[in-house]
Amino acid sequence: MESIHKFKYTVWNLILKDFKTQYRNMSLGVLWSVLNPLVMLGVLIIVFGYINRNAPQENFAVFLLLGMIPYNFFSLCVNSSTSSLINNSQIIKKMSFPRLIIPLSTVLAQVIHLIIQLGLLFLFVIISGIPITLSFLWLPLIFMVELLFILGVAMICSVLDVFFRDTKYIVQSILTVLFWLTPIFYSASRAHDNLPNLLYKLFMANPLAGCIEAARRAVLFNSPPEVDLFVIACIVTLASLIIGFILFRKLEKNVADYL
16 A cells, blocks of 8 residues: 555546546536436436335435435446556556556546535435435445445456456446345335345345445434444445455456456
8 A cells, every 4th residue: 555655646647537538528528427317316206206106205306316326436436447457558568556556546536426426416405405414424434435345346346357358248237237236216124124034135235235325314314324234334345345455466466468
């Protein structure tokens, strides 16, 4: 980690490069960070607010945003970081620096989009008349847990993609499945009530579920995170970081040879 600190300017330049590249040649640019969740929000409100009226009606827009924003952040980070080493192959071959900088900067570049979307969330909170309480102070911790989980997954996926080029397609398929198995448009309590015990245990192993549920409790119910789900999210996050770091450090010395 100390060696990474020495390359902090390289990290910053890579963050800016990733951010600018993502919206290059797009007339609306960074506005897509707001438009994408708004379009999805509208679709989900129509489907689950009108067509399927089993969804919770009170503050439903905020309820959905608290599910969509964490999932979108995870999806963007994992998708972009998986191919990050391959996309930066020329830099890796020409320069000597910790390879971990590449997926790290790719993930941190997406934090800019997260901040923009959190601004959209707070706008809906204000419009909905939801009181801003001390429970909102849980949000930085919740998103920090998610960020650390993402970093672990990013290390694993990025280094595996160099040696096994089908990794990005596997990741895309998993993200599609995960969209439905993450409580975006339903609550974790509904999953608890309807899933068999074994499937619910697998559901709980998804840190996104714990983070989303914790964020909803903080914003909508003025309460701390539900202990079981959030503790499991923290444990899985720690495991992903350890596994990701060990795997990346073990394989990074051969990355340049396979690019």
